[in-house]
Structures are given as C-alpha cells and as structure tokens.
Amino acid sequence: MTMSFCSNRLQRYAFSCKIPNLFPKRYKISGASLALMLILSTFAPMKTIILSEDVGLSEPSVATIGVFDGVHRGHQLVIGRVLDTARQAGMASVVITFDRSPREVLDSSFCPQMLTTLAEKEAIIAELGVDYLVVLPFTKEMAALSARVFMQQVLRDRLCVKTLFTGYDNRFGHNRKEGFDDYVGYGQEMGMQVLRGDVELMTDGTEAISSSVIRHLLVEEGQVEQVSQYLTRPYTLQGRVMPGEHIGHQLGYPTANLEPEDGRKLIPASGVYAVWAQLEGEQQLRAAMMNIGSRPTFDGHRQTLEVNILDFNGDLYGQTVCITFVVRLREERRFDSPEALVAQLEMDKEQVKQLLK
16 A cells, blocks of 8 residues: 655645555554555545635535644544544535744744654645645735634635634634633524534554644654554655765765755754655665764764665666655664764664665
8 A cells, every 4th residue: 555645736746756565564554544544535625725815615525624733633623523524414524724933923033843844744634535725825914814804805705614623722823812611602693503523543542642642752762663553654755866975976875865855844853764766757665774963973964864775776866765664673873983984884874774675
C-alpha cells in the first residue's frame, strides 16, 4: 500500500511524494484507519475553496474548524465524525482551516514549527474523503471578530454550516474568550447544532495525542517512529538541493545538502536517520541516510540537512527531494578523526540497508 502526500494540488510541489509500505512491518495501524485508507479512492475529489467576498458555499454542510497541524489521529477522528454525520444527513462535509497559524498574525515574533504545510494538509485531508476544504485567509480583522459574529457571518452566512464539530479545548473568536457552552448557545440562536469532537486520543493510557506532543517528540527526541504512529503515516520533509562544502564527498559519502522549501516546516532533532528519498520527477523511493546537525567533527556551527542516497551517483543540484523519515539511528556526535567518522558511517549504512531492504 502506498499513499501520496507531498502533493502538487496547490502547485506548491513539483511532484508527488510516495510513502513506502512501512506499516505492515514496522507500525501498528488501527483496523479503522487501515480500512479508511483502502477505500479512499472511492470518494469524489475534494474541492478546495479560498474564502473571499465572492466565494463561499451555498449547500448545507457539516463542518469542523481548526489549524489541524499534522492532521494526526485525533484530527482524523473528528473529521471522521464530520463525514459520518454529513452522509447520514445528506449534507456536504467541510473542513475549515487557515492559510497560516493564527498566532503568526497575532504575534509578529512567533516563528512556527509546522508539522504540515498548507499543501500537505490539503492533500492529507483530501484522502480522508472530505467534500470541501475551506481555507480562511487569517487577518487581524478576522481575529477581532467575536465567536458569535464569526459563527453568524462566516460559518452560517458564508459557509451554510448546519452542524459544527469543535475539537477538544478548541476555541475561536476574539481573544478566545468564549468556550464550548457559549458556542452551543449561539448555535441554537442561529439554527446551528454544535457538537463536541475530541481531537485527542489516549495512546498508552498516560499521554494524549496532540500537535504539541508530536512536535516535542520530533524536536526534542527525534522519535520519528512514534510520530508515525500518531500521524498514521511517516513524517516527511521536502527541500531543494543546494551547494555545500563537499565534506561528504571527500569522505566517500557524497551528500545532497537540502534547504527546506518552507522555512516554517519543523525539522526533527539532530542525529542520523534512515530515510527514503524521492527525487524530482521520479516515483522510485531510494534508501538513504540523513544527517541533521552541525558536523561537530569538523567544528561546524550551522545546522545542515545532508542526505546520502545509497548506490546513487548523479548531479542533484537545484532538484527537489522529498524525504520520508523511517527511524533515528543515533545522535550526532563529534569523532576524534575523519577516519573514525567514516568507520561509523559504514556501520550506519549497513544498518540502513537492513532496515530498508
């Protein structure tokens, strides 16, 4: 089973990033999630709407609203409830999100670390079978609307929402002052049913799935395997190959130096990872090892993302490469000599071959 998700649906991506058949061997997926994946092709294509004065929805809809960063299992649960309710009621299913993190607009010093770009988010939500994705251009004027006015002028009047699912502790409206009970009351006044949809799922009985938890696992621990469980797919990163310092080539391990295409995309913790690399214009997934870090053996200080594609020899400068993370092999560390580093790289390479064979 493969699923495409580095999408070109918004023409932000030059090619489609194919995800390998990792799950049967290495990951546990619930039967419901697997079944959902297998029937995705039966749905009509999702339509994406950028809300404007001239564009909205006229057909009655069941909707949910949120940032949906990562579109993780909890988000998928809420979206699944939207789909079920919409089908039973004969209405359109709608996911409403924003063109950027609202915090970016409200706090100019905020630097987001996003699990998904807008294009990735669109592709993932489309595969869940949703009828419409509505993207709200988030502005300070929108942020100033009270929850009641937002529900009336945007959700009811512009998007024809008849039933609204809210996420766990999901708040909207000016300063997020109002909560679920307020939304229920406003909905009753304007003929809109408001229901609670829990977006967090207990995993081991102690920790709930959330975008914040996933970010922590990636940034602090590099736990890409655990994150794959929470996302129901591997974590990916897309970047363009830029000129580097050719240190890898001198060591016998030539690397592609990647610059992420979206500077807001979260980069996992420093270390060495087993990854799949998909080159621009190809469907083939190539086994590779990736180093994220500052190259301490050579007194480096700037973070770099370097990918060594196994059994590959070619010029990749200027090309886009999509990286699918499989497992973190080890932390980045300083070696006493280049020779010691090469010996470790040999062991890393063999481990990658065994993992990705």
